[in-house]
Amino acid sequence: MRDRYPEPGEMTVRKLVELLGGRLLLSSSTGEDGYSRAVTSPDINRPGLALTGYTHRFLYDRIQIFGETEITFLTSLDTEGRTRALANIFQFPVYCSVVTKGLEPPAELAAAAHDRDCALFRSPRDTTPLIHDLTGYLSEVFAPRKSVHGTLVDVFGVGLLVTGRSAIGKSEAVLGLVERGHRLVADDIVRIRRTGDLLLGTGDTLMGYHMEIRGLGMVNVPALYGIRSIKDRQQVDMEVRLVDWSQRPDFDRTGLDKTTTTYLGIKIPQVVLPVLPGRNLALLLEVAAMNFLLTSRGVDVPAALDKRLIERMQDSGV
């Protein structure tokens, strides 16, 4: 599996059990009730207030967490009171509930869940850490994402997203990088996901680590270059956009102008690299990555050179 996170639309209760049941120590109290229902939000809800009857703004589309507060409240009521309290929330299409801390779900809760095709799980884990793990995972699943036409490669630990029109030489350039010991993450289609302030890129699970090299057809990168030539996931640190030399006569000649590009609301540096036959693109991409490392450590080469030049001119007293 390249990316262990399913698409948001694939996220069902069954998938949740499959992917997270082990970590959350979930065991179902109602068989496979509710397993086919969709998980539609990365957030959870504590239904305490709704159980008491205040159902205004009840967040029924979230996974409901029954912690010690909810369970002790329910057990403080008599059977009729519990049924009434639970009816407050099960009048909504609740699809998944988790009872934490190894607490025993009251019989009325199991019955109401079963009646409404709602999954009901128990977990011995404490409430807060369980919520952190659950929402942490689900927020990755529901993270904003997009597919980009380009190639993602790890060069000295820097995630370079190489873009440009078809047939401009992205794959050949990246093959050159792989040959120099760098690692291919994705070719042609790069799936980018935003987690926090970071962009994470992976490839397509079907295409694996194949690349199309015009004239040679499909090549299998790890079969040719070994396991060290590939990587599952990589942070996208900068974009290098390959352009035709003729199309961009006014590209930056100093490196003083820092351009950026935005993916999923995150700004990353962008370098526009004009392509000319005979240019060693792999070498240039390596330098771009090293320049990124220098810049991210506060070294701005063009600015330093400019400063030195200005000082020289002022010293000479012209």
Next chain:
Amino acid sequence: MFQQNVTVPNRLGVHARPAALIVKKASAFKSEIGIAAGGEEVNGKSIMGVMTLAAGQGTELLVTASGPDEQRAVEELCALIGSGFGED
């Protein structure tokens, strides 16, 4: 061949940004372009060359071009340098 003198008017002189503007302008012409200061001539299409001149405020530059568009090249480059590159 066509040539003309121009004085650098801006306070910071021909530092990196003005140098980039000069080579960008020069590269748009077919002619060979040279820029000289104090007897040293550099290629007007080379950023490193133009920066090497270290032409501060008040420096007199000799812009030379030879080729099909030499006169226009020299005139436009002198106009650019004379304008102070939009700096003070």
